[in-house]
Amino acid sequence: MTSTTFFRKPGGFFQSYRAALRQIRGIALLYTAILAVVLPLLMTLTVTQARSNFSYYSSEMPMEYYLSSQASSFLYSILSLFVLPLLWLFALIFTVSLFRYLHDKRSVDLFHSLPIRRETMLLSRLTAELTALVVPLLAMLIVCFAILLCFGIPMQAVQDGMLDPGLLWLRALFLIVNVFALIGLMIFFLICCGTVFDATVSTIAFCGGLPLLLALSLSYLGSALPGFCGSDLPRFVYEGMNPLIGAFSLANEPVVPWLLWWLGYGAVLLIAAVLLYRRRASEAAENAFAFPLPRVLIRFLVSACFGMCLGLLIHGIYSSFPFLLGALLGAFLSHLAIEMVYRRGVKNIWKTMPSLGVVAGLFVVFYLICATGCFGYTSRIPAVEDVKSVTFTTSFGQTHSASFFTGTPQSRNYYGMMEPIVTQKENVEQIVALHQDIIDSYHAMGPLYPMSEGSVFEVSYELKDGSKLRRRFYSAAFPEGFLQELDRISLLPEVIENTTDCFFLTQDSFDTVSFWNSKENDEYQSFTPNAEQRSALIEALQQDFLSGMPQSSQYDERWFEMTLSYQGDSSLPAFAAEDSLAASLFHFDPNASLYLDSGSYLISSQHYPNTTALLEKYGWIE
Known part of the structure; x- marks a missing residue:
């Protein structure tokens, strides 16, 4: 049996660090070459093409501003859609390459016989991996900025859409910190597992199982717990527990709290990995697990996910079939499947039945909590x-709910x-x-x-x-x-x-009224009413809505389609008083023009009597 205690040696960290870099230098060169093609080369081609097309697409914007906006769009997109998955892929390759000695009996005995502490060896290899991932990325971004300077593109965002170097570096930092968290997760499972296969299965099951279990649980709660609103679950629960899910949704809007969270997430996992590594026996190599924690966690996630999924599926197909029975059946089958994967067969699988009983008991408790209203959640009504x-x-x-927007x-x-x-x-x-x-x-x-x-x-x-x-x-x-x-x-x-669009219109909200006759099926006829006619039309519409929400008139014997427009557009200037409910709900920008989208009104004498009478009075319809 190999000892788990080692002697300190000055310089051992740097010796191990250099050895790790030499071990992965071939893969690191390939990674750097891919980054060189994806970032500097493609960005040069993008800016060159934009420069050639400038006269066709933009005649009002200065060329350097236009090129900056094109470079900004390219870099922001490529970081999220390509560089991030590339970092994940090579993080996986580097991690397996540097820590695979943990899962080979001969290699682990050799490495553990070296005069260097285990935590020093782990941290030096982690540092080498981060160096191989981060340094090429930062170097290629610097090259990209140098290329932009050669094209005369300003390094500041003078207007919206232009390249903002500060935001770009923040996004790059977010990717680095996110990958650090993912590496911490992978190293944790590599320490806990005895084989690379088990570590890979455990990492994938954790990253996929946790968000899937949350999504399935929310789906079940939505139909099983009366009154439940799915949005009650904070966004953090989805994105903060899984580096993969969180990165895709946050790569375009990185904020400092999330940077600190992923940094802490990775640090906690690495600290746990170091503490477990100190206690990891060399004999754990090539065995299923060095520590039971991953097996318990993954077994629960897989059993709960598949049980919830099968229960919802069967209930969706045949609603009379009890959800609980389908969930227990799914948990049993998935429990057997994951144990067969970890044990490479069915030998002694019956010994894991008590853990299946725990999962089944949790399902029953969860079902009863939801079916009885979750301790008064369903019955609560405010005074x-x-x-x-x-x-x-x-x-x-x-019909005709007001939909507001500002801008153009x-x-x-x-x-x-x-x-x-x-x-x-x-x-x-x-x-x-x-x-x-x-x-x-x-x-x-x-x-x-x-x-x-x-x-x-x-x-x-x-x-x-x-x-x-x-x-x-x-x-x-x-x-x-x-x-x-x-x-x-x-x-x-x-x-x-408070909700209907015509109550937010004034006589200045539109300048043209157009009609289409359903009987004659002719072209639109347009009229330009004066201020008095516009005010009267708004008042007639409001009276019709207050007398009873008008329904669709298209099934009436005779109806007209009436469209209001302002300067040729259906987006109408709107008015909402500062003390109105709309203003208190949406907090409109006081310095921006407020508009609403106005749909067509299907006018008939049956559903819009006041409006129809007014239109006939003005001679706009017959």
Whole structure:
């Protein structure tokens, strides 16, 4: 048996570091060559092509600004879409090459007989790997900046879209820190496992299993726990636990907290790897596991994922089949599969049945928590006097909801669409009563709530203490008469005035009115109304909406399509008072022009009586 204690030797770190660099120098040269082609060469070709095409695509922008924007677009895209996966690939190759001695009995005895401490050997090889990955990347980025200077491209973002060197270096730093976290994860599993195969399986299962388990759990919660909103789970839970998932979603928006998180993530894993490496026996090489932690973790992830997946799949195909039974069946099959992979067969697999029982017990507990309302989560409804405002949405849609944006029609900053919202106490009471009817409907179904599906009703309370309460329910649990009551609430004057587009228009919002006759199927006829006519038209539309939300008129015997436009565009200047609900919800930029997208109005005398009468009075329709 090889000793796990070693003597210190001055300079041992640098000797091991240089030896590790020599070991991977061939792979490092290949990696550097690929980076040289992807970054300096392709960027030179991109800028050269942009310079040739400048006269065709941009006549108003100075050439150096145009070239800067093209270089910026190329570098930002190539870092996220190609350089990041390339770093992951070579990080895997370097890690396996430098630490494969841990999984060969002859090699591990040789390395552990050297007069150098284990942690020194591990850290020196890690440093060599980071050097081989980071130095070529930074060198190629510096070459890229030198090439841009040769083309006369400014190294500062004078206007939007131009290359910002500070942001580019921040993105490069994010990639480096993210790869450091991934390397820490791989080294941790290489230390814990006795073979490269087991370490690879464990790393892939962890990176894929954790986000998949979260996604499947959210999918199940959405249908099994009445009232649950999937967005309640913080984004950090998805992206902060997995370097692969987090990098793809954050590479285009790196921020300092995430840099610190990935740095700490990798450091914690490396510290754990060093501590375990001190206790790792040399005899663990070529065995399944040096430590049981990865097997327990991966076995749970795989069993839980496949069990959840099979339960949801069977329930989706045949809704009467119990989800719990399908989940337990999937957990059993996946447990056998992962144990066969780790054990290279079925020998003594029965000894792992107690751990399967733990997974099955967790499934039962999870199912019961959801089916009973999660300790009052489903039944919670705020008191009316504590509510500041209530927003509710349905999957049935709404006619002419106001959708705001600022900027220009070509470059828009969307704020979103106004959803039905109420603030008046008597209207809040009606929403709360409707919410209570749904809860009572669930209570009437028995002690265990069934899984729900169908159309959606979502309600969001903004409370006076600043907190929010959101709940989502499906039509399978709607009580009798629910949809009729929801339609009645949707027609409340407060709801219509706060959500319908015509209530945000003024006489200056449009200058042209166009009509298309459904009977004659002729060309559009356009009119230019004066200020008085525009005001009267807005007032008539508002009266029709307040008298009852107009439905589609295209099935009526005779109808017209009416389109409002401003300077030839359907994007209409809008007005929202500073104390309006729209302004308080979206926090519009006071220095930017506010617009809304206005769809066509299908006008008929049955659904738009006031508007139809006014249009006939002006002679615009007959």
